[in-house]
Amino acid sequence: MKIENTVTRLLQIEYPLFMAPMFLVSNENMIKAAIHSGIMGVFPTLNFREKGELEQVLNRIKAYKNQHPEEKGNYGVNLIVQQTSTKFEEHLKICVKQKVPFYITSLGKPDKVIEEAHSYGGKVFCDVTNIEHAEKCAKLGCDGFIAVGQGAGGHAGPYPLHILIPALKNHFPEIPIIAAGGIATGSSILSMLCLGAEGASLGTRFIASTEASVNDEYKKAIVNYGMKDIVLSSRLSGTPSSVIRTKDAEKLGYFKTGFLENLFNKNKTTKKYYRMLLQLKSMKIMKESTEKGAYKKIWSAGQSVELIDSISNIDDIVKKLTHDMEESYEVLKKALHP
Numbered sequence: 001m002k003i004e005n006t007v008t009r010l011l012q013i014e015y016p017l018f019m020a021p022m023f024l025v026s027n028e029n030m031i032k033a034a035i036h037s038g039i040m041g042v043f044p045t046l047n048f049r050e051k052g053e054l055e056q057v058l059n060r061i062k063a064y065k066n067q068h069p070e071e072k073g074n075y076g077v078n079l080i081v082q083q084t085s086t087k088f089e090e091h092l093k094i095c096v097k098q099k100v101p102f103y104i105t106s107l108g109k110p111d112k113v114i115e116e117a118h119s120y121g122g123k124v125f126c127d128v129t130n131i132e133h134a135e136k137c138a139k140l141g142c143d144g145f146i147a148v149g150q151g152a153g154g155h156a157g158p159y160p161l162h163i164l165i166p167a168l169k170n171h172f173p174e175i176p177i178i179a180a181g182g183i184a185t186g187s188s189i190l191s192m193l194c195l196g197a198e199g200a201s202l203g204t205r206f207i208a209s210t211e212a213s214v215n216d217e218y219k220k221a222i223v224n225y226g227m228k229d230i231v232l233s234s235r236l237s238g239t240p241s242s243v244i245r246t247k248d249a250e251k252l253g254y255f256k257t258g259f260l261e262n263l264f265n266k267n268k269t270t271k272k273y274y275r276m277l278l279q280l281k282s283m284k285i286m287k288e289s290t291e292k293g294a295y296k297k298i299w300s301a302g303q304s305v306e307l308i309d310s311i312s313n314i315d316d317i318v319k320k321l322t323h324d325m326e327e328s329y330e331v332l333k334k335a336l337h338p
């Protein structure tokens with residue numbers, strides 16, 4: 001199915017589909033596979049925290065892209081714009097030096113990213129979960145929104161996409177919207193286009209890919225768990241994010257609000273340091289959970305686990321999504337004109 005729209009033209013991609021950035025999951029091979037498959041591959045810069053690592057990875061991805069002009073995908077990075085994100089300034093500088101073509105910002109105020117990226121023609125889409133934050137990003141001149149709705153992996157939004165997307169469209173008719181959260185099939189992508197989105201961003205679906213650098217247990221969990229097993233927990237980062245309700249997550253109290261949490265959250269300063277501490281602790285546990293032979297199972301995923309039934313390579317996943325989208329389009333036409 002050929003789709004050409006504002007987003008495919010703006011970001012120079014074949015399909016308006018994004019492989020969403022995923023902490024501890026996204027890697028260099030996944031990004032190259034996304035470029036190969038004609039979609040936008042995005043990774044969090046925080047996946048490359050060692051000295052010099054991010055620059056080397058960006059160099060290799062850029063070289064790959066230049067060596068394969070026939071491959072119609074593109075790449076970008078995700079920057080977490082938050083006071084507690086210690087690497088933000090350093091990573092932004094590296095990305096700008098490397099002229100990264102695309103950015104997704106999450107959380108805080110994205111002014112610096114937009115200004116720096118636009119200085120050389122880079123494009124910036126901002127994660128938004130409500131109209132108020134979208135308003136701020138629009139005023140700062142973002143190029144698009146990633147509308148993150150209910151059921152998403154990572155920091156899920158509070159609203160269903162069936163409301164958030166048309167609402168964003170009403171308020172900002174000129175700004176392209178990419179739908180994110182709970183999308184794992186061709187028919188869901190098509191439904192997002194019907195709502196007014198220009199494309200879709202999928203995270204959880206790509207955890208169950210052969211290229212993802214997480215252990216097989218985590219990939220199998222994406223196939224075997226269902227939507228009933230996904231719970232929001234504030235214990236990972238201080239902001240509610242989706243976690244699989246494994247026995248380990250229960251045991252470690254991921255679904256309870258503790259006395260200390262309530263106490264620290266009462267004061268702005270203690271809240272900030274408590275969040276930093278939580279993030280460091282969770283990062284360690286989650287990293288261990290993604291490694292080979294891990295004995296802990298703290299895994300992040302969205303409700304679309306319900307719809308994922310295989311571990312496949314990224315090219316096959318994209319082919320199936322675009323094929324199913326076309327099939328769903330035929331079903332829709334028949335439903336409208338029986």
Ligand SMILES: Cc1cc2nc3c(=O)[nH]c(=O)nc-3n(C[C@H](O)[C@H](O)[C@H](O)COP(=O)(O)O)c2cc1C
Pocket residue numbers: 020021022023024025044078105106127148151152153154155180181182183201202203204205300301302303304
């Ligand atoms: C394991 C995992 C890690 C994630 N890490 C990040 C991250 O580092 N930065 C970010 O902006 N979003 C992150 N997300 C959210 C995704 O970028 C995307 O918005 C989300 O996965 C879309 O919902 P879906 O998982 O239902 O497809 C993460 C999601 C998952 C599942």
